[in-house]
Structures are given as C-alpha cells and as structure tokens.
Amino acid sequence: MSATHGTASPEAPELSGDAVATHCPYCALQCAQTLTRTPGARLPLEVAGRDFPTNRGGLCQKGWTSAEVLRASDRLTTPLIRTADGGFREAQWDEALTLVSSRVESLQAENGRDTVAVFGGGGLTNEKAYALGKFARIVLRTPFIDYNGRFCMSSAAAASNRAFGMDRGLGFPLEDLGGADAVLILGSNMGVTMPPFVQHLAGARERGGLVVVDPRETVTARLTHGDRGIHLAPVPGTDMVVLLALTHVVLAEGLADQAYLRERTTGLDAVRRSVAQWWPERAEAVCGIPADELRRTARLLAAASPSRGGRGAYVLTGRGMEQMSQGTACVSAAINLALTLGLVGRHGSGFGPVTGQGNGQGGREHGQKSDQLPGYRMITDPAAREHVAQVWGVNPDVIPGPGVPAVKLLDSLGREGGPRALFVHGSNVVVSAPNADAVVESLKRLDLLVVSDLVPSETAMLADVILPVTQWAEEEGTMTNLEGRIIRRRKAVDAPGQARSELWILGELARRLGVLGGFPDDPRAVFDEMARASAGGVADYAGIDYDRLDAGEQIHWPCPDARHPGTPRVFLDSFATPDGRARMVAVDHHAPADDVRADAPIHLVTGRVLQHYQSGAQTRRVDELNDAQPAPFVEMHPLLADRLGLSEGQDAILTTARGVAVAAVRVTESIRPDTVFMPFHWAGAGSANRLTNDVTDPISGMPEFKVTAVAIAPALSLDPTIPEEVSAP
Numbered sequence: 001m002s003a004t005h006g007t008a009s010p011e012a013p014e015l016s017g018d019a020v021a022t023h024c025p026y027c028a029l030q031c032a033q034t035l036t037r038t039p040g041a042r043l044p045l046e047v048a049g050r051d052f053p054t055n056r057g058g059l060c061q062k063g064w065t066s067a068e069v070l071r072a073s074d075r076l077t078t079p080l081i082r083t084a085d086g087g088f089r090e091a092q093w094d095e096a097l098t099l100v101s102s103r104v105e106s107l108q109a110e111n112g113r114d115t116v117a118v119f120g121g122g123g124l125t126n127e128k129a130y131a132l133g134k135f136a137r138i139v140l141r142t143p144f145i146d147y148n149g150r151f152c153m154s155s156a157a158a159a160s161n162r163a164f165g166m167d168r169g170l171g172f173p174l175e176d177l178g179g180a181d182a183v184l185i186l187g188s189n190m191g192v193t194m195p196p197f198v199q200h201l202a203g204a205r206e207r208g209g210l211v212v213v214d215p216r217e218t219v220t221a222r223l224t225h226g227d228r229g230i231h232l233a234p235v236p237g238t239d240m241v242v243l244l245a246l247t248h249v250v251l252a253e254g255l256a257d258q259a260y261l262r263e264r265t266t267g268l269d270a271v272r273r274s275v276a277q278w279w280p281e282r283a284e285a286v287c288g289i290p291a292d293e294l295r296r297t298a299r300l301l302a303a304a305s306p307s308r309g310g311r312g313a314y315v316l317t318g319r320g321m322e323q324m325s326q327g328t329a330c331v332s333a334a335i336n337l338a339l340t341l342g343l344v345g346r347h348g349s350g351f352g353p354v355t356g357q358g359n360g361q362g363g364r365e366h367g368q369k370s371d372q373l374p375g376y377r378m379i380t381d382p383a384a385r386e387h388v389a390q391v392w393g394v395n396p397d398v399i400p401g402p403g404v405p406a407v408k409l410l411d412s413l414g415r416e417g418g419p420r421a422l423f424v425h426g427s428n429v430v431v432s433a434p435n436a437d438a439v440v441e442s443l444k445r446l447d448l449l450v451v452s453d454l455v456p457s458e459t460a461m462l463a464d465v466i467l468p469v470t471q472w473a474e475e476e477g478t479m480t481n482l483e484g485r486i487i488r489r490r491k492a493v494d495a496p497g498q499a500r501s502e503l504w505i506l507g508e509l510a511r512r513l514g515v516l517g518g519f520p521d522d523p524r525a526v527f528d529e530m531a532r533a534s535a536g537g538v539a540d541y542a543g544i545d546y547d548r549l550d551a552g553e554q555i556h557w558p559c560p561d562a563r564h565p566g567t568p569r570v571f572l573d574s575f576a577t578p579d580g581r582a583r584m585v586a587v588d589h590h591a592p593a594d595d596v597r598a599d600a601p602i603h604l605v606t607g608r609v610l611q612h613y614q615s616g617a618q619t620r621r622v623d624e625l626n627d628a629q630p631a632p633f634v635e636m637h638p639l640l641a642d643r644l645g646l647s648e649g650q651d652a653i654l655t656t657a658r659g660v661a662v663a664a665v666r667v668t669e670s671i672r673p674d675t676v677f678m679p680f681h682w683a684g685a686g687s688a689n690r691l692t693n694d695v696t697d698p699i700s701g702m703p704e705f706k707v708t709a710v711a712i713a714p715a716l717s718l719d720p721t722i723p724e725e726v727s728a729p
C-alpha cells in the first residue's frame with residue numbers, strides 16, 4: 001500500500017517490509033522520505049518522497065540523491081589517528097578513544113578543565129545535541145561549548161526571545177501560509193534552499209500578495225512576476241531601512257491594528273518615534289527602493305491584515321537579513337512591522353524565521369548553545385541549574401557557567417588562556433566559519449583536535465583524531481523541524497565498517513574520563529531523559545515520547561504532559577513574556593561594519609545554490625550534484641563585469657580586508673550592478689569565507705556573512721602578494 005493512501009497517518013504510514021519512513025538528512029523542511037532497501041544494488045537504499053504536511057510528497061535534488069552519501073567513496077569507516085609524518089593511520093576504537101581521553105586528562109590537569117572546548121551542529125539529532133551539551137557540562141566540565149547554529153539562527157532566536165519570550169521558529173504549521181493574502185519574505189531564497197516550501201506560497205501568489213526582498217532576482221523573487229506580487233531589491237545590508245519605512249507608512253497612513261497593539265503589545269511609543277524619521281523618500285536614499293514601491297508594499301500588507309478585513313498576512317525572515325552585525329535588530333524591525341499589522345499569535349497570520357539546518361530548531365533548544373541548558377533554559381538561572389542538575393544526578397555547582405559564542409570561541413583557540421583542545425561534532429568550520437583563513441590558524445594552534453564526522457571534511461583533515469559516525473538512514477532519533485514539529489528519523493541500513501553513533505562515542509569517552517553511567521547509547525532512553533530535563537522549560541518536550549511519535553501523532557512543542565496534544569500555533573492566547581504581551585523594541589539602522597569605500601567599492605553577498613548543502617562536505621561527494629555545480633563562482637551584473645573588464649567564465653580575484661579568493665565569473669542581469677554574489681559551499685582558493693567578515697552582532701553573536709566590501713579584478717593582473725595557494729587554484 002502506498003504511503004499516501006488508506007488510513008495511514010503521515011508519521012506512521014503503512015509501508016512494506018522493506019520500506020522505512022523517515023525524513024531527509026539535510027535542511028529544516030525535513031521532507032518526508034520512504035527508503036526502500038535494495039539488497040545487492042550499488043546503493044543500499046532507494047529514496048522516494050512521501051506525503052507529509054510540509055513537503056506534500058516533494059523532494060529537491062539533494063533529497064533525491066541523499067543515499068549516495070551513504071556510500072561516498074571516502075566514507076569514514078574506522079577511527080583515524082594522525083601520524084608523525086602528518087598522515088593518518090587506521091586504529092581500533094579502543095585505542096582512539098583511550099588516546100583522546102588520556103590527552104584530555106593531561107591537558108586538563110595542566111591547564112584546568114576549561115582547556116577543552118566543544119563545537120556542535122544543528123544537523124545533530126535532538127538526542128545527540130542533548131548528549132553533547134551534557135557531556136561538555138558534566139564530563140569535561142567546561143563552559144566552552146557552542147555550535148554552528150550561532151551562524152544560522154542566533155539573530156532570529158535572540159529577537160524572538162526578546163519580543164515573545166519564546167523562539168519557536170515558525171510559530172505555526174507551514175500549511176497555514178496557503179490561506180493568507182500576503183506573505184512578505186525578507187532575505188530567504190526558499191525556491192532554491194527549500195524548493196517544496198514554494199507550494200505553500202501558492203495562495204498568496206494567486207492573490208498577488210507575495211513580496212520578496214532580496215538584492216538578487218532569485219528563483220524566489222521571480223515567483224512575484226506576472227502580477228503575483230512585488231520584488232524589492234535593496235542595497236545589501238539595508239533591510240532595516242526597508243522595514244522602518246514600511247512600519248512608518250503603516251503608522252502614518254492609519255493602517256495599524258490599534259486594538260491589537262493596545263491589548264497585546266508594549267513598546268509602541270518608542271517604535272513610533274524610531275520610525276518617524278524613516279519616511280519613504282528618506283529610506284529610498286539609503287536602501288535604493290523607490291518611495292512609491294515602499295508605500296505600495298506597506299498598503300498591500302495592510303490590506304491583507306485581519307484588522308482591515310484581509311485573509312491574513314505572514315512576515316518571514318531568512319539568513320539574507322539576519323546574518324548581519326545588526327541581525328537581531330533587523331529581525332526586531334520585522335517583528336515590529338508584524339505586530340503593527342496585528343499579525344502575530346493569530347489564526348491565519350504570523351511571523352517567523354525560516355529555520356535552516358535539519359535540526360536547527362531542536363539543535364538550539366537542548367544545550368549546545370554556550371549560555372543554555374536543555375529545554376531552552378538559561379545556564380545562569382539558578383532554578384534551571386537546579387532542575388537540570390537533578391535530572392543529571394549532579395550537584396548544581398558542577399555545571400559550569402556560560403561560555404562564549406562561536407566566533408569568539410574559534411578565535412580564542414590556542415591563544416593565551418584559551419582552550420587547547422576541541423571536539424567538533426557536525427560542523428565543517430574550515431569552510432563555513434567567517435574569516436576562514438584565521439579559523440584554520442586557530443585550529444592549527446590547538447594541542448588536540450578531535451573531529452567526529454561521516455566523511456573526511458576539510459576540518460576533519462586538520463584533526464589529531466577522526467572518529468567515524470553514523471548518519472541519517474543508519475540511526476534512530478528525532479529532529480525538530482522549522483515548525484517546531486518533532487519528527488522521527490528511522491534506521492534503514494547498517495553503517496559501513498566501524499562507524500558508530502556519537503551517543504555511543506560520548507558514553508565511551510565519559511566512562512574513560514571517570515563518569516560511569518548517564519550516557520546511554522539508546523536514543524529512546526536519551527530522548528526520555530531529555531524530555532524530563534526540558535520539563536517546565538520554554539521548549540517543553542515532557543509529554544512526548546517515541547511511542548506517541550511512532551503512533552503517528554504530529555506534536556509541536558510545548559507539550560508538557562502525555563495527554564497534551566502539543567502546540568502547533570503558539571501565542572494564540574498570550575505571549576510567553578511575564579505580562580503576556582509582545583515587547584516591541586525600538587531599533588535603528590547602521591551600515592555594515594565593512595562598508596563599500598574607494599578601495600573596495602562593491603558589496604559581496606554570500607549564500608547558497610540548490611545542489612550544495614552548506615560546507616559541501618556531503619553534497620560535493622554526490623556526482624549528480626557536483627556535475628551540476630562543480631566549482632566556486634561569483635555572480636555579477638553585465639554592467640559591472642564590463643566595468644571590471646571581466647567576462648563569463650573568466651577568473652576574478654576578489655579581495656577584502658580579510659583575504660583573497662579566486663572564482664569564475666557568471667554574468668547575470670538578476671543582480672544589482674553594485675553587488676556580487678558568491679556561494680560558500682567550497683574549500684580552497686574559491687572559498688567565500690576567506691573573504692567574509694567575522695565581526696558579530698552584539699546581541700546574538702551572529703557574524704556578518706551577508707555583506708562585506710570587496711575589490712574585484714581580472715585574475716590576469718595577479719598581485720605578487722596573493723598567496724600561492726590562491727594564485728594557482
């Protein structure tokens with residue numbers, strides 16, 4: 001029987017004996033997949049899309065080809081230990097783990113417990129993320145843990161927390177979007193980064209209400225063509241000004257939802273004052289969008305809002321406006337607009353950031369963040385420490401205080417007083433962290449680098465010890481998707497060689513470091529403990545267990561007890577703030593930290609292409625994806641290419657205050673002539689993060705990935721100061 005017929009529920013479909021219902025290994029849409037075992041075939045599994053509320057059976061090219069990564073030709077299948085000549089040799093688990101634990105013990109004896117740091121990832125299952133946070137706090141007893149979610153959701157999370165007292169990503173099921181008259185999308189290119197998401201925009205498009213804000217005319221922006229909506233292409237880094245102007249128009253033209261603002265929010269007066277100076281003509285001078293377009297957009301959104309008789313409107317944010325040194329403030333400005341229109345905590349309308357990584361939501365709830373304990377609790381809160389310590393069976397004093405956010409952590413490695421050892425689980429920072437050349441230097445300063453991965457990523461290749469782990473179809477667990485919906489990842493095949501789950505690895509290391517018990521390798525047991533640790537917290541999973549999920553229940557947190565159905569829509573009654581009201585926070589604009597100037601006159605923005613995922617560690621190992629997008633490139637407008645003397649396919653040298661990169665030119669009219677775009681999926685000479693700025697948002701710690709000033713020249717005029725590695729790509 002097919003998964004889409006009969007009485008089967010979306011999470012417990014009736015499948016044949018050889019088929020397993022699970023979800024895609026990659027992004028936060030977590031499209032549902034059916035994996036069918038294919039004994040004897042080249043790949044152990046066949047992948048098909050499965051009907052589910054988020055993807056409705058659809059998958060993107062990465063999802064279709066995901067089984068290839070299971071059999072990547074250089075898949076890690078045995079622990080590897082660095083040799084004196086700089087290579088690696090194969091080792092048994094016992095030798096590798098004992099080496100790691102004895103090195104950790106001696107480094108900690110010499111320098112103190114906080115000489116060891118941990119870097120996690122938003123791709124880890126909830127169970128692994130929880131175990132990793134617990135391992136850092138009560139086995140290593142170090143405050144220094146953070147993770148790649150800092151690069152991803154930190155600004156959105158910080159702004160949601162301060163406005164709503166809770167960060168649940170989208171506070172509503174994706175399907176709700178379909179009923180709205182308008183959807184405003186700022187800095188997300190989901191047509192490329194989450195293709196099946198686009199189905200949910202059909203309603204707004206039909207009614208001419210899709211608004212996309214992006215300096216490029218992306219696949220997503222093109223969805224507005226043909227009277228489907230509006231594309232606004234601001235100067236990079238000026239979304240704040242767009243939002244201040246839209247809010248200005250809503251207030252000035254009497255389009256705000258005054259009753260909602262009175263009953264459900266605080267802080268309007270300060271916001272009103274802060275937007276007063278951003279009348280559309282003034283905004284136009286900064287963001288480059290004609291004042292009339294700003295007015296038209298504000299009126300379109302207002303007409304869709306429930307207070308003006310519309311069917312509803314949504315405001316969605318993506319990394320394009322969040323990965324800024326003013327990222328948190330930008331998201332606050334988006335929230336202020338949504339609140340002014342009376343959209344949040346209401347059926348059929350809403351606000352939300354579009355979470356990125358597979359478990360980007362769950363990964364930020366269970367203790368990988370430097371200042372956080374499970375259940376989205378703060379590590380500085382005595383009651384939270386007490387509760388979690390009791391679940392962990394330790395004295396609260398054992399739990400260290402807050403550490404530092406990712407960029408600062410990476411920079412501190414091996415420096416005076418900084419950590420001398422690092423465990424990496426689920427991130428390829430050599431490619432994905434800002435100012436990547438400096439990150440490589442940081443990693444080289446370490447006395448001990450231990451990387452757990454599926455493949456020999458660029459970061460793993462710098463390690464002293466590499467530990468091979470299971471992936472996706474080889475393990476059980478849970479993920480929390482972009483809607484805060486908890487879903488099951490299920491095992492379909494055995495892992496090759498000696499690859500082991502990191503739940504097992506962490507337990508073995510704990511034992512060797514003298515902590516007996518508390519680190520089971522059974523994901524169900526870990527989930528149950530995590531649920532108890534989260535009980536009473538903001539992200540409350542206490543009422544969820546594998547039995548409920550396996551019976552097909554669709555549960556969104558918070559879910560405080562076993563009879564609770566979960567909370568698909570948050571804030572319908574009140575916000576999670578002390579007074580139940582949403583807090584509007586007045587914000588103002590500042591230019592990017594590294595803004596265009598005479599010797600770097602062009603805006604460099606970075607992002608993604610369809611075929612590659614993040615640092616490319618997984619997707620660069622899939623032939624079909626690699627053939628489609630084989631190499632780094634820089635996208636530019638024909639006018640700019642002309643001015644720079646560059647043509648299609650020619651190599652350009654890009655120089656910023658951090659570094660130099662070389663990439664092939666792609667000429668396209670779909671980008672502003674003052675801006676170039678580079679995807680960040682590659683290592684080496686064309687690695688975008690050699691160029692990006694590691695300045696961070698003061699509140700969230702988010703780096704300014706999305707905008708920096710760059711100088712560009714044809715690769716012919718090679719400067720002798722350019723490193724050889726770059727000049728000979």
Ligand SMILES: Nc1nc2c(c(=O)[nH]1)N[C@H]1C(S)=C(S)[C@@H](COP(=O)(O)OP(=O)(O)OC[C@H]3O[C@@H](n4cnc5c(=O)[nH]c(N)nc54)[C@H](O)[C@@H]3O)O[C@H]1N2
Nearest residue numbers: 187188189193236237318319320356357607608610613614
């Ligand atoms: N194919 C693919 N899909 C993915 C991923 C992947 O690596 N590859 N990663 C997943 C993850 S972790 C994430 S976080 C999401 C990210 O998903 P998105 O946020 O959709 O992805 P990006 O391409 O990083 O950025 C989106 C857009 O921001 C625009 N942008 C740049 N500067 C600005 C600006 O100043 N203002 C505005 N408004 N826009 C700007 C870029 O032109 C780009 O089109 O994708 C997820 N899905």
Ligand SMILES: Nc1nc2c(c(=O)[nH]1)N[C@H]1C(S)=C(S)[C@@H](COP(=O)(O)OP(=O)(O)OC[C@H]3O[C@@H](n4cnc5c(=O)[nH]c(N)nc54)[C@H](O)[C@@H]3O)O[C@H]1N2
Nearest residue numbers: 148151152425426427428432452457606614615617680705
């Ligand atoms: N210039 C620029 N840089 C960016 C961004 C941008 O837009 N522009 N976006 C940022 C964003 S939003 C993100 S999310 C980051 C992501 O960048 P990274 O943190 O580098 O993410 P991935 O490439 O997904 O790396 C995951 C690694 O973990 C491995 N892995 C997968 N599953 C597991 C597992 O279960 N356990 C273990 N131990 N390993 C596993 C994979 O093989 C891979 O090597 O990049 C950021 N960097």
Ligand code: SF4
Nearest residue numbers: 024026027031060063
């Ligand atoms: S959109 Fe995301 S979850 Fe869906 S198939 Fe593509 S990568 Fe996988």
Ligand SMILES: [Mo]
Nearest residue numbers: 151152356357
């Ligand atoms: Mo991300």
